[in-house]
Amino acid sequence: YRSADVICIFSGLIGQSWSMIFASVGYHVTIYDVDPGQLVRAQKNIKETVQAYKEKGYLRGKVSADEQITLVSATSSLKECIEGVIYIQECVPENLELKKKVLGEIDEIVGEEVIIASSTSCLTPSSMTEHFKHRHNMVVAHPINPPYFVPLVEIVPAPWTSQDTLKKTRELMEEIGQSPVTLRRECPGFAVNRIQYAAINECWNMYKSGLLSAADIDKVMTDGLGMRYAFIGVLETMHLNADGIVDYCKRYAEGAYNVQKATSIPPPILYDVQTAEEIQNEFTSSIPVDKVADRRKWRDGRLAAISKLKRDL
Numbered sequence: 001y002r003s004a005d006v007i008c009i010f011s012g013l014i015g016q017s018w019s020m021i022f023a024s025v026g027y028h029v030t031i032y033d034v035d036p037g038q039l040v041r042a043q044k045n046i047k048e049t050v051q052a053y054k055e056k057g058y059l060r061g062k063v064s065a066d067e068q069i070t071l072v073s074a075t076s077s078l079k080e081c082i083e084g085v086i087y088i089q090e091c092v093p094e095n096l097e098l099k100k101k102v103l104g105e106i107d108e109i110v111g112e113e114v115i116i117a118s119s120t121s122c123l124t125p126s127s128m129t130e131h132f133k134h135r136h137n138m139v140v141a142h143p144i145n146p147p148y149f150v151p152l153v154e155i156v157p158a159p160w161t162s163q164d165t166l167k168k169t170r171e172l173m174e175e176i177g178q179s180p181v182t183l184r185r186e187c188p189g190f191a192v193n194r195i196q197y198a199a200i201n202e203c204w205n206m207y208k209s210g211l212l213s214a215a216d217i218d219k220v221m222t223d224g225l226g227m228r229y230a231f232i233g234v235l236e237t238m239h240l241n242a243d244g245i246v247d248y249c250k251r252y253a254e255g256a257y258n259v260q261k262a263t264s265i266p267p268p269i270l271y272d273v274q275t276a277e278e279i280q281n282e283f284t285s286s287i288p289v290d291k292v293a294d295r296r297k298w299r300d301g302r303l304a305a306i307s308k309l310k311r312d313l
């Protein structure tokens with residue numbers, strides 16, 4: 001083990017995933033939470049999940065399941081949690097004031113060399129870290145749910161984040177088996193949500209214009225584009241669909257431009273409850289709202305299988 005390298009995590013849904021990922025490669029992890037009951041639940045849940053993943057063949061890393069479980073300890077003292085760590089992964093709820101409060105508490109007691117990463121999905125790092133002494137060590141490391149099976153991590157700097165922090169965070173993410181991308185500067189939505197909202201917008205528009213049913217719109221992704229995108233990205237798809245991306249542009253750019261001119265409705269769209277209700281009604285026979293949690297478990301199983309497939313190929 002790397003007995004000297006202890007990682008500190010907060011213990012909600014995302015914090016538990018991070019803990020299992022770090023422990024899977026042998027890091028000592030200390031979880032912390034304001035709610036002591038949550039610490040007990042989180043440790044129990046981590047133990048049960050690691051054991052279940054072992055039984056299903058989903059367990060990551062080379063360390064045994066029992067060892068992974070013992071590598072995760074818990075404390076309700078932030079000071080104790082931070083003592084001797086090299087890296088902190090903040091995972092408190094998505095609320096700017098709360099993030100600033102917690103990062104401020106860390107800033108007061110943390111050592112000089114420690115990287116402080118936030119799991120935030122939407123908040124820019126500069127909005128959270130501006131006034132802190134250790135702001136050059138602060139960065140966003142945004143995981144994608146469920147991080148245990150979806151390896152992407154978006155690393156996003158504030159203007160004052162040091163290059164050393166970016167480099168070390170990226171190396172650490174690679175070491176634990178995640179797949180980091182580094183943005184050169186912060187922007188709203190980072191990369192994932194910008195692409196995701198562009199896709200949602202087109203689906204929303206097609207639905208509202210009555211072009212396809214909700215189920216058929218989703219099938220376009222699951223049985224079409226999504227199958228490709230699990231292995232090759234948008235740009236490489238262009239490259240492979242002709243004799244290189246330059247040839248693609250020569251052959252298809254005009255056609256693509258004409259489709260866009262004819263179909264694009266100017267963004268942004270505020271996704272409205274009325275349309276959402278119509279879509280939800282269409283889902284009611286296949287996935288009623290009280291079965292969403294079951295369907296999420298099914299999704300995680302599928303993602304586990306595809307991530308295993310990608311590793312084994």
Ligand code: NAD
Nearest residue numbers: 011012013014033034035091092093094119120121143145
């Ligand atoms: P969660 O509600 O499951 O967990 C948050 C935890 O923080 C809870 O256990 C809570 O008790 C604890 N907490 C609250 N105040 C605290 C404080 N002052 N000090 C210490 N602990 C405190 O939330 P989550 O879904 O795990 O999300 C955490 C972060 O991860 C958010 O920033 C979210 O945007 C980001 N994220 C979430 C997802 C997702 O799909 N859930 C995906 C990527 C990133």
